Amino acid sequence: MALPxxxxxxxxxxxxxxxxxxxxxxxxxxxxxxxxxxxxxHIALEWIDHSIPFEERSYLNNLQVTPRLVSEAIAFALDNQWNPAIKTTHTFLLSYAGKSFSRIIY
Known part of the structure; x- marks a missing residue:
């Protein structure tokens, strides 16, 4: 089913x-x-390999992006000073690998 x-x-x-x-x-x-x-x-996911077509990537490490993973990412970001109530153009960067999140700071 296509999204609007x-x-x-x-x-x-x-x-x-x-x-x-x-x-x-x-x-x-x-x-x-x-x-x-x-x-x-923005969360860089562990299975990103640009030599593999996008449609095939998620099957490599059996990583499934589910609402649970999304809620865990949001909880991690909130615990690490991301504030969704403040308007900003700064993108909060995270990575996800080995079943854990980490913050990317430039």
């Missing part, structure tokens, strides 16, 4: 009465605040 075009492939999730929108892109998991879409998290 106006959602641009985003799915919604509600955590602690806050709405977030998320989608998987070619390079990362993209999570955005429901209040300020500019306030976002």
């Amino acid at each position: 075009k106006k959602k641009n492939g985003f799915r919604s999730i509600i955590i602690n009465e806050q709405t977030f929108n998320w989608r998987i892109t070619d390079n990362y998991l993209d999570i955005r605040s429901g209040v300020f879409p500019e306030t976002k998290i």
